Amino acid sequence: MRTLLTILCVLSVLGSVPLSGAEPRPNVLFIALDDLNDWIGCLGGHPQAKTPNLDRLxxxxxxxxxxxxxxxxxNPSRSAIFSGLPPHRSGLYNNVQKMRxxxxEAELLPRYFSRHGYWSxxxxxxxxxxxxxxxxxxxxxxxxxxDPFPRTFYPKERPVSLPRVGDWQYIETDWAELDVTDEQFGGDWTVTKWIGEQLQREHKNPFFLxxxxxxxHEPWFVPKKYFEPFPLESIQLPPGYKEGDLVDVPPAGQRLARNRYFEHIQKNEQWKNAIQAYLASIHFADAMLGRVLDALESSPGRDNTIVVLWSDHGWHLGEKEHWQKFTGWRVCARVPLMIRVPKGAPGLPEGTAPGGICDRPVxxxxxxxxxxxxxxxPAKPGIASRSLAPLLRNPRIEWPHAAxxxxxxxxNYALSTQRWRYIHYAGSEEELYDIETDPHEWNNLATKPDHTARLxxxxLLAxxxxAPTYPSKP
Known part of the structure; x- marks a missing residue:
């Protein structure tokens, strides 16, 4: 009996002492903004954007x-993030397919964290x-x-601003300022309220939140106070817009670009109205982000939480005569990404220094x-995900990878290196851009003889x- 008691005491002591490698792990706050391009202050995508909270993060x-x-x-963007499997590995390429x-059998990011002791x-x-x-x-x-959507206030009579003229037109392509408060609007206000409440709690285990x-994301309905900083008469067109920009784009790219939306919006004289509404929606999203950041800063985990912010893809507002997403051009493919790591994180003990900038393609x-x-x-086996921790340590290290x-x-795909972008369409149609000298991709170099070697x-980076497209069930 004495021997048994001794063993139990030893086990009790061992269980209460952190073992090597068992130090407290950091929390993770994983934030997504939907359909956000580079129209934020720190990326300089549009001079009128108002994003103080994105900029402070x-x-x-x-x-x-x-x-x-x-x-x-x-769908394929988010599925790739959460599974660690890009479309060329999973066979999931479009919004019609269903992830499951x-x-x-894929174990997604939150479940993997739960299996390793996190509350997800x-x-x-x-x-x-x-x-x-x-x-x-x-x-x-x-x-x-x-169903991930809480109650959200929308106008009873729709469409409000853009008439629908056919089944090809997405019903949510519409915009208007709403005479409601943030709380009455609900939606993202309700989401960020719940997130803030979880941040304020004491947690037994580290969290993945x-x-x-x-x-x-459309429809661009937000409370009217977010429209007020953007008077319609002051609205500027997208900096990346250039009339006649498709002249050197191959036929496959032209077909992809001209999806009828931009022509319809111009015909109804709604281009500047839509830009105003997109800027207002970004401003609203930024304010909702501010609520989350404020909650984190006053929370028990403020000094032990990794913050990651991303958007699933960009958005065209007339560039390349296109509206929406679905393209390989930079305005759609390039996204905001921010990572903040506190000191003491196992994979980056020094944490991230404020004001870090990385221009490597990721x-x-x-x-x-x-x-x-x-x-x-532990690194998850079987996925095609490369850690960015080396770039968080030193954003200028050699990085011989393309995105x-x-x-x-x-x-159909696009490849991005630090200076060059290459778009490939089925068959042999191609585009090549030098984003160092041509950040808006106005000059397709694919047909220029002096760029044959670069092509x-x-x-070779493809x-x-x-994988072929995994067929959807009827």
Missing amino acids: AASGMLFRNAYTAAASC EVLP AGSGKMLHYIIDPQSWDDYFPDKAKD ACGIYRP SLVDLFSTLTELCGL ITHLDKPE AEMR PKHI
């Missing part, structure tokens, strides 16, 4: 100015119009309903491996094995 950690989405639409039909919870849109209840310990709204802010699919390394978790952005099918180099 960027200034407090590392801003990646050359980050790219794995896919040019919501394509990846029925989220609110708002993180995946494509689903919650995937099996991947979370808690969710708001109720994860059992598998995901916050999906839906704006500036992909959002790399967030999976980045977070597992930063938090001291790939897939379009709607395997043969050959870019082609994946050697590209």
Whole structure:
């Protein structure tokens, strides 16, 4: 009996003493803004953008100015982030496919963290119009309903600003200022309220907390106070717009660009109104982000929380005569990405210095491996995600990697290096841009004889094995 008691005492003492490698792990606050291009202050995409909270987050950690989405639409982009598998590995290329039909056994990022001792919870849109209840310990709204959207105020009579003229037109392509308060509007205000409440709690385990802010996704309905800083008569056109910009784009790119929306918007004299509404929606999303950052700063975990902010893809507002997403051009493929790491994180003990800037080409699919390394978790086998921790230590190290952005099918993709961008369409149609001298991609160099060698180099960066599109069930 005495021997047994001695053993139990020893085990009790061992259980109460942190073992080597068992130091407290950092929390993770994982924030997504939907359909956000580079129209934020710190990226300089539009001179009228008002984003003080995005800018303060960027200034407090590392801003990646050359980050790219794995896919040019919501479903494949978000699925790649959460699974660590880009479309050329998963076969998920478009919004029609269903993630769990394509990846029925995939262990997503929050579940992987839960399996390693984290409490994983989220609110708002993180995946494509689903919650995937099996991947979370808690969710708001109720994860059992598998619907990530809380109540949101929308006008009763729609459309408000842009008439619908055919089935091709997305019903949510509409905009208006609303005579409601933030709380009455609900939506992202409700999401950020719930996230703030979770941040204020004491947690037994470290948390992985995901916050999906839906704006500036369409429809661009937000409280009218967010329109006020953008008088319609002062609205400036997108800096990347150039009349006749498609003249040197191959036929496949021209077909992709001219999807009827931009022509319809111009015909109804709504171009500046739409730009105003997009700027207002960004301003609103930024204010919702501010609520979350303020809650974090007054929370128990303020000094032990990694913050990651990203958008799933960019958005055209007339550039290349295009409206929406779905393209390989930089205005759609390039996204905001910010990472702030506190001191003491297992994978980066020194943390991130304020005001860091990285111009190396990175992909959002790399967030999976980045977070597992930063938090001291085992690397997940079988995924295609590369940790960005080396760039967080030194953003100027050699980085011989390209970022790939897939379009709607395997043969259509874009490749991004620090200086060059290459777009490949099914068959042999190509585009090549030098973004050092041509950041808006106005001059296609693919047909220029003096760029033949560069084209050959870019082609070699494409994946050697590209999965076919996984068929959707009827």
